[in-house]
Amino acid sequence: MGRSTKVTNAIRALRFAHDEMTQAELAERIGVTRQTVIAIEQGRYSPSLEMAFQIARALEVPLDAVFQYPDEAA
Secondary structure, eight states: OOOOOOOEEOHHHHHHHTTTOOHHHHHHHHTSOHHHHHHHHTTSOOOOHHHHHHHHHHHTSOHHHHEEOOOOOO
C-alpha cells in the first residue's frame, strides 16, 4: 500500500510518428499552450479527460495508445 502508480504517455513518440508534429502544432490543435504540452509529455501535469481525448484525436490514435496506466503487480 502507499505505493503510487502514475499514468504514463507516449505523446512525444506519437508526435514524431505523426509527420513529426511539433509541440506547438499539437498545442494549437487542442487549444492549449506549448508549455502545457511539455508538462503533459513530461508527466508533470495530467490533462482532463476531455483534453486527453482531444490529444488522441489530434494524433489520430486511440486514447489508450496515448495514455497508459500501469497494471498492478500480482
